[in-house]
Amino acid sequence: MHSIEILRRNVARISEQVEEAREQAVRMGSASPNQSIRIVAVSKYVDAQWTRQLVEAGCHELGESRPQVLWQKFDALADLTLPQSTDSNSSVRWHMIGHLQRNKVARTLPMIELLHSLDSLRLAETIHIEALKQGRVCRVLVEVNPTEDRTKTGLQSDEVPALLRKLCDMQGIQVCGLMAMSSLEATPEQSLVEFQQVRLWRDQWAKEFAGEIDLSILSMGMSGDFRQAILAGATMVRIGSLYWEGV
Numbered sequence: 001m002h003s004i005e006i007l008r009r010n011v012a013r014i015s016e017q018v019e020e021a022r023e024q025a026v027r028m029g030s031a032s033p034n035q036s037i038r039i040v041a042v043s044k045y046v047d048a049q050w051t052r053q054l055v056e057a058g059c060h061e062l063g064e065s066r067p068q069v070l071w072q073k074f075d076a077l078a079d080l081t082l083p084q085s086t087d088s089n090s091s092v093r094w095h096m097i098g099h100l101q102r103n104k105v106a107r108t109l110p111m112i113e114l115l116h117s118l119d120s121l122r123l124a125e126t127i128h129i130e131a132l133k134q135g136r137v138c139r140v141l142v143e144v145n146p147t148e149d150r151t152k153t154g155l156q157s158d159e160v161p162a163l164l165r166k167l168c169d170m171q172g173i174q175v176c177g178l179m180a181m182s183s184l185e186a187t188p189e190q191s192l193v194e195f196q197q198v199r200l201w202r203d204q205w206a207k208e209f210a211g212e213i214d215l216s217i218l219s220m221g222m223s224g225d226f227r228q229a230i231l232a233g234a235t236m237v238r239i240g241s242l243y244w245e246g247v
């Protein structure tokens, strides 16, 4: 079979599997029946040409973990990036899912729909100031570490409320939710428990900051654990390697 044909099949299969997990989450009561799941197709494994194939196969939300690569692909696929006001079915939206260095904020801001990896006050302050300068509002998720292991990426849960409090006063930033990754070595059962923990924190902080901060996006789950994430209440999954199986 032609590679592009395999890619198209993978895209269809992944959408079906996400929908199956969503239905199961609704049955279990961890998602409401009208909850939709947004799939961010992580294009970091392939070049701009293949990224374009991913878009043509139906993926309109793309994730990159390195800013320089995001810039390069944003330019290469500029014809697909229509103004936000136009029909979203034909335009691509870029998600920054990896660590964003402060000296790369200015160039990245105009290109992204959402930053998934806000992980420090210093980064928040840089984004806030730069966004005001550019006359925009940067939509962000706060990245939280589901475990106590401080060597992992993301904020510890006990650091999050203080950051959210400060973010309330930063007009250049709009907080939209949380992002989390399960531990690398986690079994499916462990990742479910970790995602459920993040969901509990989200519900708790949403109450604490009701009327001030919106935490409705929960970006959790990758190729190996998106089912567990959706069962725990993820509203956005970031899937990369599954798209390229057999391609």
Ligand SMILES: *Cc1c(COP(=O)(O)O)cnc(C)c1O
Residues within 6 Å of the ligand: 042, 044, 065, 097, 098, 221, 222, 223, 224, 238, 239, 240, 241, 242
């Ligand atoms: C690479 C990456 C993904 C996608 O991982 P796969 O296991 O290939 O699906 C998701 N989220 C982040 C933050 C990543 O860096």
